[in-house]
Amino acid sequence: MLAASCTEHQSNTVSLLPEPKMPQLGERLQKLNSRYKIRFLPDGYPGKLLEDNTIYPHPLYGNYVLNDYLSQYKKEEKKELYDAILKVADAAISRMTEKDSALIFWYEPYKKFRYDEPFYSGLAQSSYLVPMYKVYQLSGDEKYKQASEKILNSLMVPIEENGIFLNYNGIVSIEEKPEEPPTVILNGWLSALASIKRYYNLSSSEKALKLLTVSLKTLPGILYKYDCEPYKNTRYLLSGYQQFRMAIEEEDELEIQSIKIKNTETYIYELEAKNKSERHNYHNYLRAEDVEKSENGYAPLANHVHFNVVMSRLSFPKKNVLYIDVYNQEENNTLELQRLKYHFSAKKGVVNNKEWLIDTTLILQQGKHHLEIPLYWEKFPLVGYPTTFKKLGDEFYNVYHFIHINRLKQLNQLAQNDTIDYYINKWEKYTSQWPKMEIYEGLNHHAYK
Incomplete structure (x- = not known):
C-alpha cells in the first residue's frame, strides 16, 4: 500500500513548527x-505559510520543490539534494490516498481557499507524473514508478464518480477543479495534457x-470558445457568474x-434561498434576505429580489436560458x-460596476406564468473571464495567456493540427497589440521568465 487515508495526515493547516534542514531552493x-x-x-513536505502562522500543505507545492531539486541535482549531484528529493517524494506520497488503483492528493476544505468539500485537481495530480517517474529513474526504487502509474489512473476517474475526467x-478534458457546470479551465486542461505527454x-x-x-x-473543436477578441486575450475558463x-x-x-438556469445542453439548476454565509459567486442561489418560504x-419581502x-x-454559441415560474x-x-x-x-478580473441594467420587462396578468428568458451572449462578455495580470517581483505579468500559447505549441508537436496552429498564431499576435490598449497600460506585455 503506497499511502494511508488522507484523514491520518496533516491535510489541513498545521501550526508553525521548526523546519527540517532542507537544501536551498x-x-x-x-x-x-x-x-x-x-x-x-x-516530514519534509513543502507547504504555504499563511497569515495566521499556520502551514497549509498545498497539493501543488510538492511538485514545485521536487522539480526544483531535480533540476539542481542534474547540474550538481550533491548527496543532500538526493536525500531531499526522496524526502519530499515520500512526504507527497504519504499525503495521498489510494483508491481503486488511483493515488490522489486531496484538497481538504479550508475557508481561506473557499473549498466547500474535498476534491482533487487534474492540474495538481498530473504535475506529479514526471517528477515521480524521474525519482524512480534516479533511485531505482519501484515505489516511485508505481506512484506515477497510480497518479495517472487518477486522471481517468469520471467526474460522476468524484473524479476529474470530463x-x-x-469534449474530453481533465478538469482542474470539478464543478457543475464544468469550468474547463484551459490552463489546467492543457497543463495536464502537457504533463501526460512528457510522462509518456x-x-x-x-x-x-x-x-x-x-x-x-x-x-x-473547443478553442474558439476561449478566444476573447474584444480584449485581445484568451478566456481562463468557460463558466462565470451573473x-x-x-x-x-x-x-x-x-x-x-x-x-432555474439552463447553462449547458444537459445541466439545469433550480435556485434555492441561501444566507450570506452559505453562498459565493459560483453558486446558484436566491438571496435569502429577500424572500420567505x-x-x-x-x-x-421587498420589491427587489436578488439572485445569482x-x-x-x-x-456557446447556443444561449443559456432562465426559467422563471411565478403566480x-x-x-x-x-x-x-x-x-x-x-x-x-486586467489586474483584478471581473469587477462589479454597481449598476443595474434592464434586461427584460414584462406586464403580468393574473394567474400562473412560465417565463423562458434567453441570455444573449452579447450581454455577458465576461462570462468566462479573460486572463489577468499578476504581480511577480516589481511588475505585473500575464502568466496564463502565455501558458495557453506555450502548452498548445508543445501539444501540437504531437497533434499536428491546423486549427490549433491557427489559434497559436492568433493569440501570439494579440500580445503585440497590448502596448496600444489602454486597459493594459503600465503592465508588462511579455512572458514572465
Whole structure:
C-alpha cells in the first residue's frame, strides 16, 4: 500500500513548527517565493505559510520543490539534494490516498481557499507524473514508478464518480477543479495534457498515450470558445457568474414558484434561498434576505429580489436560458428582470460596476406564468473571464495567456493540427497589440521568465 487515508495526515493547516534542514531552493523558485511563501513541514513536505502562522500543505507545492531539486541535482549531484528529493517524494506520497488503483492528493476544505468539500485537481495530480517517474529513474526504487502509474489512473476517474475526467458533448478534458457546470479551465486542461505527454516520453506508457490522444482530438473543436477578441486575450475558463434581480411593482401580489438556469445542453439548476454565509459567486442561489418560504415557493419581502446564476460557454454559441415560474394575483403587475453590470480589470478580473441594467420587462396578468428568458451572449462578455495580470517581483505579468500559447505549441508537436496552429498564431499576435490598449497600460506585455 503506497499511502494511508488522507484523514491520518496533516491535510489541513498545521501550526508553525521548526523546519527540517532542507537544501536551498533554486534561483527561479526563490524569486517566486515571496508569493508562494514555501515552508517545510516536519516530514519534509513543502507547504504555504499563511497569515495566521499556520502551514497549509498545498497539493501543488510538492511538485514545485521536487522539480526544483531535480533540476539542481542534474547540474550538481550533491548527496543532500538526493536525500531531499526522496524526502519530499515520500512526504507527497504519504499525503495521498489510494483508491481503486488511483493515488490522489486531496484538497481538504479550508475557508481561506473557499473549498466547500474535498476534491482533487487534474492540474495538481498530473504535475506529479514526471517528477515521480524521474525519482524512480534516479533511485531505482519501484515505489516511485508505481506512484506515477497510480497518479495517472487518477486522471481517468469520471467526474460522476468524484473524479476529474470530463466526457461531455464531444469534449474530453481533465478538469482542474470539478464543478457543475464544468469550468474547463484551459490552463489546467492543457497543463495536464502537457504533463501526460512528457510522462509518456519518459515512460512509454500506452495508457498515457491513449488518454493524451483521446483528449487532444477534442481540443481543436473547443478553442474558439476561449478566444476573447474584444480584449485581445484568451478566456481562463468557460463558466462565470451573473447577478440578477427582479424588480416587482406589487411584490405582495407575486409568488416566485421557481427560478432555474439552463447553462449547458444537459445541466439545469433550480435556485434555492441561501444566507450570506452559505453562498459565493459560483453558486446558484436566491438571496435569502429577500424572500420567505411560501406554500408553493417564495414570497418576496421587498420589491427587489436578488439572485445569482452560474452561466457556461459550454453551450456557446447556443444561449443559456432562465426559467422563471411565478403566480401573480393582480392584473397588470410589472416585473423587470435586471442584470448587474461588470467590467474587466486586467489586474483584478471581473469587477462589479454597481449598476443595474434592464434586461427584460414584462406586464403580468393574473394567474400562473412560465417565463423562458434567453441570455444573449452579447450581454455577458465576461462570462468566462479573460486572463489577468499578476504581480511577480516589481511588475505585473500575464502568466496564463502565455501558458495557453506555450502548452498548445508543445501539444501540437504531437497533434499536428491546423486549427490549433491557427489559434497559436492568433493569440501570439494579440500580445503585440497590448502596448496600444489602454486597459493594459503600465503592465508588462511579455512572458514572465
